[in-house]
Amino acid sequence: MCHSRWARRAAYFRHHHHAGHEEAEFRGWEGDPMHRERGELFGVRRPLRFLAHKLELDEQQIAQLARILDELKIERAQIEVDDRRSLAEFADALGGETFDAAKATSGGERRVASAVRLRETLIRSLQQIHTMLRPDQRGRLAYLIRTGVLAL
Numbered sequence: 001m002c003h004s005r006w007a008r009r010a011a012y013f014r015h016h017h018h019a020g021h022e023e024a025e026f027r028g029w030e031g032d033p034m035h036r037e038r039g040e041l042f043g044v045r046r047p048l049r050f051l052a053h054k055l056e057l058d059e060q061q062i063a064q065l066a067r068i069l070d071e072l073k074i075e076r077a078q079i080e081v082d083d084r085r086s087l088a089e090f091a092d093a094l095g096g097e098t099f100d101a102a103k104a105t106s107g108g109e110r111r112v113a114s115a116v117r118l119r120e121t122l123i124r125s126l127q128q129i130h131t132m133l134r135p136d137q138r139g140r141l142a143y144l145i146r147t148g149v150l151a152l
Contacts, residue, residue: 054144055137064132068125075121079114086110122152 047069052062089107093100130138144150 050150051141055133055140057137061132065129068128072121072125075118079118082110082114086114126152 048062048066051057051065055061057065086107089103089110093102093104093107129141133141141150145152
C-alpha cells in the first residue's frame, strides 16, 4: 500500500514536471514539511514570477522582492549545510563504542540555532514585504498564505 502511494506521487511529479504544465510551477504542498524542495522559497518553484503576477507588482516592487527572496534563499541554503553537519554529528554520536552525548547535543544545538536564524530572517523578510506592498496587495498575499496556495 505504501509503495503504491509513492509510485503515484512519483508518476504525478514526472508528468507535471516534464510535461511543462503551469501547475507544476506552484506545487508548495508536495515534498518536505518545510516546502523547500530544491531551494524553493514560499513553497513555489519561481516565487518572484508567481508573486509578481498574483500581486501585480510594479518594477520597483519586483526589484525589492528579488532582493528579499535572495536573502531568504541564502539563509535556507546555509540551513541545509547546517542540517547535513548536524546529521553527521548525530551519526558520530551513535557510531562509537559508547554514545557520545556531547556530539548529539552539538548536533541538536546546531539545528536549534538554524531554526532561530531562519525565523529571524523570515520575520524580517515579511516585514520588508509588508512595507513595500500596497494594502490591496497585502490582502492578496495574506489570502495566498492563508489558503495554502503559498507556503512559508
